[in-house]
Amino acid sequence: MLTATALASLHALFGIRLSTAAAVLAEHGQSESLVTAGLPDAVVFPATTVEVAALARLATAHRFALIGWGAGTSLEGHALAVEGGVTVDFRNMTAVLEVRPEDRLVRVQPGISREALNRELRTTGLMFPVDPGANASIGGMAATRASGTTAVRYGTMRDNVRALEVVLADGRVIRTGTGAPKSSAGYDLTALLVGSEGTLGLITELTLQLYGQPEAMMTAVAAFSAVGQAVDCVMATMQMGLVPARIEFLDADTVAACNAFSGLALPHAPQLLVEFHGHPEGVAEDARRFREIAEGFGARGLQLAERPEDRTRLWAARHAAYHAILASRPGARAVVTDVCVPISRLAEAIEETRADIAASDIPGPILGHVGDGNFHAILMVRPEDAIEVATARMLAARMANRALRLGGTITGEHGVGFGKLGHMAAEHGEAWQVMGALKQALDPLGLMNPGKLIPGQGRASLA
Amino acid sequence: MLTATALASLHALFGIRLSTAAAVLAEHGQSESLVTAGLPDAVVFPATTVEVAALARLATAHRFALIGWGAGTSLEGHALAVEGGVTVDFRNMTAVLEVRPEDRLVRVQPGISREALNRELRTTGLMFPVDPGANASIGGMAATRASGTTAVRYGTMRDNVRALEVVLADGRVIRTGTGAPKSSAGYDLTALLVGSEGTLGLITELTLQLYGQPEAMMTAVAAFSAVGQAVDCVMATMQMGLVPARIEFLDADTVAACNAFSGLALPHAPQLLVEFHGHPEGVAEDARRFREIAEGFGARGLQLAERPEDRTRLWAARHAAYHAILASRPGARAVVTDVCVPISRLAEAIEETRADIAASDIPGPILGHVGDGNFHAILMVRPEDAIEVATARMLAARMANRALRLGGTITGEHGVGFGKLGHMAAEHGEAWQVMGALKQALDPLGLMNPGKLIPGQGRASLA
Numbered sequence: 072m073l074t075a076t077a078l079a080s081l082h083a084l085f086g087i088r089l090s091t092a093a094a095v096l097a098e099h100g101q102s103e104s105l106v107t108a109g110l111p112d113a114v115v116f117p118a119t120t121v122e123v124a125a126l127a128r129l130a131t132a133h134r135f136a137l138i139g140w141g142a143g144t145s146l147e148g149h150a151l152a153v154e155g156g157v158t159v160d161f162r163n164m165t166a167v168l169e170v171r172p173e174d175r176l177v178r179v180q181p182g183i184s185r186e187a188l189n190r191e192l193r194t195t196g197l198m199f200p201v202d203p204g205a206n207a208s209i210g211g212m213a214a215t216r217a218s219g220t221t222a223v224r225y226g227t228m229r230d231n232v233r234a235l236e237v238v239l240a241d242g243r244v245i246r247t248g249t250g251a252p253k254s255s256a257g258y259d260l261t262a263l264l265v266g267s268e269g270t271l272g273l274i275t276e277l278t279l280q281l282y283g284q285p286e287a288m289m290t291a292v293a294a295f296s297a298v299g300q301a302v303d304c305v306m307a308t309m310q311m312g313l314v315p316a317r318i319e320f321l322d323a324d325t326v327a328a329c330n331a332f333s334g335l336a337l338p339h340a341p342q343l344l345v346e347f348h349g350h351p352e353g354v355a356e357d358a359r360r361f362r363e364i365a366e367g368f369g370a371r372g373l374q375l376a377e378r379p380e381d382r383t384r385l386w387a388a389r390h391a392a393y394h395a396i397l398a399s400r401p402g403a404r405a406v407v408t409d410v411c412v413p414i415s416r417l418a419e420a421i422e423e424t425r426a427d428i429a430a431s432d433i434p435g436p437i438l439g440h441v442g443d444g445n446f447h448a449i450l451m452v453r454p455e456d457a458i459e460v461a462t463a464r465m466l467a468a469r470m471a472n473r474a475l476r477l478g479g480t481i482t483g484e485h486g487v488g489f490g491k492l493g494h495m496a497a498e499h500g501e502a503w504q505v506m507g508a509l510k511q512a513l514d515p516l517g518l519m520n521p522g523k524l525i526p527g528q529g530r531a532s533l534a
Numbered sequence: 535m536l537t538a539t540a541l542a543s544l545h546a547l548f549g550i551r552l553s554t555a556a557a558v559l560a561e562h563g564q565s566e567s568l569v570t571a572g573l574p575d576a577v578v579f580p581a582t583t584v585e586v587a588a589l590a591r592l593a594t595a596h597r598f599a600l601i602g603w604g605a606g607t608s609l610e611g612h613a614l615a616v617e618g619g620v621t622v623d624f625r626n627m628t629a630v631l632e633v634r635p636e637d638r639l640v641r642v643q644p645g646i647s648r649e650a651l652n653r654e655l656r657t658t659g660l661m662f663p664v665d666p667g668a669n670a671s672i673g674g675m676a677a678t679r680a681s682g683t684t685a686v687r688y689g690t691m692r693d694n695v696r697a698l699e700v701v702l703a704d705g706r707v708i709r710t711g712t713g714a715p716k717s718s719a720g721y722d723l724t725a726l727l728v729g730s731e732g733t734l735g736l737i738t739e740l741t742l743q744l745y746g747q748p749e750a751m752m753t754a755v756a757a758f759s760a761v762g763q764a765v766d767c768v769m770a771t772m773q774m775g776l777v778p779a780r781i782e783f784l785d786a787d788t789v790a791a792c793n794a795f796s797g798l799a800l801p802h803a804p805q806l807l808v809e810f811h812g813h814p815e816g817v818a819e820d821a822r823r824f825r826e827i828a829e830g831f832g833a834r835g836l837q838l839a840e841r842p843e844d845r846t847r848l849w850a851a852r853h854a855a856y857h858a859i860l861a862s863r864p865g866a867r868a869v870v871t872d873v874c875v876p877i878s879r880l881a882e883a884i885e886e887t888r889a890d891i892a893a894s895d896i897p898g899p900i901l902g903h904v905g906d907g908n909f910h911a912i913l914m915v916r917p918e919d920a921i922e923v924a925t926a927r928m929l930a931a932r933m934a935n936r937a938l939r940l941g942g943t944i945t946g947e948h949g950v951g952f953g954k955l956g957h958m959a960a961e962h963g964e965a966w967q968v969m970g971a972l973k974q975a976l977d978p979l980g981l982m983n984p985g986k987l988i989p990g991q992g993r994a995s996l997a
Contacts, residue, residue, distance in 0.1 A: 173769055173878035196773075216718040227716050229725070230693065245965040250876035252906045253690050254943035255679040255729055256961050257950055257987055258969045262692070262725030266718055283775040306636055310659075312746040312812070349775070350823070353816040360813070413713035415636035443715045480717035487720055498719050502708040505976065506721045512975035513968065524720055 072155040073112040077133035081113060081157065084125055088116040088163070099140060099150075099158045103205070105406055105454065105463075106148035106490045108522075111138060111158040118163045120236060120244060120275040126159065127273070128242035130518050137240075138520050139269035141208025142184060145215055146407050147488030149268050153522035159273060161210055167191050168276070174250060175281040176233065181210020181274045197281040200225040200316075203484065204390060210274045215486040216266030220389070223442030224316040224348065225282060227484070232265050236276035240514040248278065263509070268486055269520040271513045285348035288316070289358045290382040293370035294340040298322065298425070301341045302418040304368040305441045308345075309414070311364065313357055315442060316348040322425070324436035325392055325449075332395030333388035338372065343441075344389055346382070396436050396449045403451035406463035410474035411445040411483025420477050424448055424470055431462050445483035472497070487524045495524075535618040536575040540596035544576060544620065547588055551579040551626070562603060562613070562621045566668070568869055568917065568926075569611035569953045571985075574601060574621040581626045583699060583707060583738040589622065590736070590981075591705035599984050600703075602732035604671025605647060608678060609870050610951030612731050616985035622736060624673055630654050631739070637713060638744040639696065644673020644737045660744040663688040663779075666947065667853060673737045678949040679729030683852070686905030687779040687811065688745060690947065695728050699739035703977040711741065726972070731949055732983040734976045748779070748811035752821045753845040756833035757803040761785065761888070764804045765881035767831040768904045771808075772877070774827065776820055778905060779811040785888065787862075787899035788855055788912075795858030796851035801835065806904070807852055809845070859899050859912045866914035869926035873937035874908040874946025883940050887911055887933055894925050908946035935960070950987045958989075 073081075081089050090096075091113045100110040112135070117123045130137050136156025143150055152158060161182030169178040172195055179188060186206045188199055203212060203219040211217075213235070218227035225231065234248030247260040264271060295301040298320075305318055321329065321342045329335055343365070347357040362373050376382045388395070397405055412420045421437060428435040428448060439446025450466055452459035471481040471494045481487075481494040495503050507526040510517075536544075544552050553559075554576045563573040575598070580586045593600050599619025606613055615621060624645030632641040635658055642651060649669045651662055666675060666682035674680075676698070681690035688694065697711030710723035727734060758764040761783075768781055784792065784805045792798055806828070810820040825836050839845045851858070860868055875883045884900060891898040891911060902909025913929055915922035934944040934957045944950075944957040958966050970989040973980075 171876070171878065172773070174876040175773070176876070216722070218716060218718075222716060229716070229722065239968070243964050245968055246963065247965055249874075249943045249961070250879075250941035251874040251908075251937070251943045251946065252877070253681060253685060253692070253874060253908065253946055255681075255872075255945045255947050255949040256943050256954070257729070257958060257966070258734075258972060259679070259692065259725045259729055260965055260968060262722045263972075266720070266722055271721075283773060286775060310635070310638070310746060312749060349816070350819055352819040353812070356813055356815040409718075411714040411716055413634070413637045413639070414715070415634065445714075445716065474714070478713035480712045480714045480719050482718045483714065483716055484718050486718040491719070495720060498712070500709065501706050502710055502723055503720070505702070505708055505723060508975045509721060509726075509972060512971045 073135050073157070074133060077129065077135055078113065080129050080133065081115060084122065084129065085115045090114045099160065100152065101143065102148055102151055103144055104146040105404055105460065106151070106488065108148055108151035108153045109155065111152040112155045114158045114160055116160050116163050120238065123159065123238045123273055123275050124242045124244050127238050127240055130157070131241050131516060134516060134518070136518055136521050137273065139210070139214060139273050141182060141211030142206065144205035144207045145211060145488060146485045147490030149215060149486055149488040149523060153489060161208060164275070170195060172197060176250060176278055177281055178276065178278045179209055180276060181208060183209050185209060185212065192281065196284055198284050199279055200282055201228055201231055204393065209277055209279070213265050213274055213277055214268050218484040220317045220319055220440055222440060223318055224314050228265055229262060231280045232261060232277055233280055234278035235261050235264055235274055237264055237272040237274055239272045240516065240518050250278070266486070268488065268524050270510055270524050271519060287349060287351040287354045288382060289347045289354045290376040290385055291345045291358055291361055291373060292337065292385060293343050293365045293373040294338040295343070296340065296369055298341050298421050299418040300368045301343050302421065302441060304343060304365050304370065306414055307364050308361060309442060311360065313360060315345050317346040318442040319344040319389055320439050320441040320446065321392065322437040324434070325396060325438045328395040328399045328436060329388045329392055332398050333391055335388050344385060392438055393449060397451065400434060400451045402453060404454045406450040406452060406467055408448045408450065408467045408470050409482050409485040410470050410479060411443060412474050412477045412479030414444045416477035416479065417441060417444050420473060421446060423473055427469055428466055431466060433459050433462055435466065443483065444479065489523055536598050536620070537596060540592065540598055541576065543592050543596065544578060547585065547592065548578045553577050562623065563615065564606065565611055565614055566607055567609040568867055568923065569614070569951065571611055571614035571616045572618060574615040575618045577621045577623055579623050579626050583701065586622065586701045586736055586738050587705045587707050590701050590703055593620070593981050594704050594979060597979065599981050600736065601983050602673070602677060602736050604645060604674030605669060607668035607670045608674060608951060609948045610953030612678060612949055612951035612986060616952060624671060627738070633658060635660060639713060639741055640744055641739065641741045642672055643739060644671060646672050648672060648675065655744065659747055661747050662742055663745055664691055664694055667856065672740055672742070676728050676737055676740055677731050681947040683780045683782055683903055685903060686781055687777050691728055692725060694743040695724060695740055696743055697741035698724050698727055698737055700727055700735040700737055702735045703979065703981050713741070729949070731951065731987050733973055733987050734982060750812060750814040750817045751845060752810045752817045753839040753848055754808045754821055754824055754836060755800065755848060756806050756828045756836040757801040758806070759803065759832055761804050761884050762881040763831040764806050765884065765904060767806060767828050767833065769877055770827050771824060772905065774823065776823060778808050780809040781905035782807040782852055783902050783904040783909065784855065785900040787897070788859060788901045791858040791862045791899060792851045792855055795861050796854055798851050807848060855901055856912060860914065863897060863914045865916060867917045869913040869915060869930055871911045871913065871930045871933050872945050872948040873933050873942060874906060875937050875940045875942030877907045879940035879942065880904060880907050883936060884909060886936055890932055891929055894929060896922050896925055898929065906946065907942065952985055
């Protein structure tokens, strides 16, 4: 789909930072999940906004697609080329452009990873808390509206991206947002672009909200006899006005996998893993109150971890849960599901999902960010077994439908890509057509990440 | 501009809930500020979403404008008809449709006022904290992306509107958002519509985030010898990780007006009025730490108010500040300005603004939500004195330009309406054209609140 003329223009712009090598194309045709698509026709590695804008003008002139690429950790095929085109890999745009400690802001390029950003911030006393697990790029996290374990306290990318620089399909460069903490000056373009998955433009710069590194942290882990009691404990905790920094649910199978993989000895039962941030007095009282609430719901053996090494061990195990679960079935790959429901329906959603998976032939431990009503089943399949793969896809589709029936959403944090396209009409109804109209207004040629998120433009051939 | 046929259709739809009476038109041609425009041709009082949708279809068929009206408390002319049309007054749509305590959500119609909503919530232990001062309608607050004293802790309408039902220009009814606390399922239409000032559609239902009524509250008031020290104290407070529920600045003139109006005896000096919410142990420690920080910046006579009657007296005085200031110059009306800057530039912004006002012939006390970098000057003019009015407008324009120069925004919470239209290009550059393209996509005939927010469509004659 890339003409010789287009390729020559790209070569003139990018020189050796343009590649059509098979290995490079293959690298950008892969995904961490089972979602697959074709290969891009070329990959470019821009170094500046000016180059990205010139690239968009070329794309418009020659009618080729542009697909943004951060760290390649998305789970629904967001960064895959469904109809060829040019993948825009931001690995050369990873600078921290400005740290503003007094405003608790940082301005970065999109390719920087969240771990690299936090390493750069360490000496400032500040942190960027959004933590999706994977060491994703900040630009990709914004494009996907990612969140993770800390959203219950610090919010998602929706809440923590304060300003953007974006290259539109026609090569115009716009800036959204300001350095002020809030604004009522017109449409919230920042919020529209966060979560737009590269379908409206390519993010070339982000201003992020930072937070002080907490003076004190306390982690608690508690076992419950049933999922419902753990979830009721979460609801009561939130209703009492406690604001944990993290409140994570692990079902018994997830706990078993973590015990085996990370050398823990937690009871084989549903667990809550909770963390409080603040000053020592506040955190101690938070933990005392949480213990009281949890024990009211039958929690057993609640342990508090205040020493950094103990906290780190628990959270490292939580972060390794995905790999721990995969290791529990050698040779398996995962269909990672992601739904989010009102917290009042969470126990029901998890129990029904568990029963559905238990009635199937594949294992699927469940874990989640339950303070947000968000959970995942890690459905493990032998990738060569078509029946297992189909079963996992059916279970995932049923989870999405269940989330909608319970008043929730088909994706809490992983996004749509093309993996969840088939559920968008059911979630949004006529509002999905409105998304299509907005896309049409900003990208009338359909060049920006085609085949993703919006109603079919008759171009993409979807998996 | 309303044809006889259109009027007959409106009459068939609304019966006695359609008015063209001069007094009713005049009531809807007024504004709390000095911003003025023409009158609508008619006012309707819908009772249901179905009626609003039918109204939009009529507007499309007969090409008349629709202007939403909540409580009429907006300050930049948002709800005024600049070219006639039909004002849609939501006073008959004030129901609390559903309270969901476990999810801390409430679903309401747009016409309910924030005070009425909180009265209805009182027995539930929950509250809706967004507090713009005026007893605005919830629909209007969402349309304006309002905030107020509590945004520093609880966020603005951007953060607290979770789902919407909206009638589009062509009569389609869409629902955005779900009951889940977060979602990555496509464009964030809720965020696009919050702050769109009725230019993209009419909000007919809102789902709001609620919070537990705090177990303990503590208010502190502290006097500083200079604006800069008060602002530095705010920055240090935020950087130390303290999260006040409110942190308000009052300059010495505002304090004097409040003393006279509300019978306080605060020192004639810049003051911070701070409140902490939480559990008793956390709040006590917050207050202790705040005292330490404030005294480090030279605060004198810091008083703590824990008893409800003492706290109420202070906050009632703060809420009456606007009227207290107006009372200090009998016969005056106010040009109320509203800018927001990065907190690192706040002292500079306030000092320059004070100097600018001091060099003019009109009084303009300054107060603001300084935890957000947001402040207001209440520029008092004799409305019949054209020179004073022009002076106030010049000072306001200079404030907006100053905010932009310091990296901030022309409006922190009052919105654009048509009062701030002239500054939009300076703030947004090319992004303002993008707003125009989005408007064009959803309202191609320009029927929804014409003359507001977006680049000129060649229809409105602006003040």
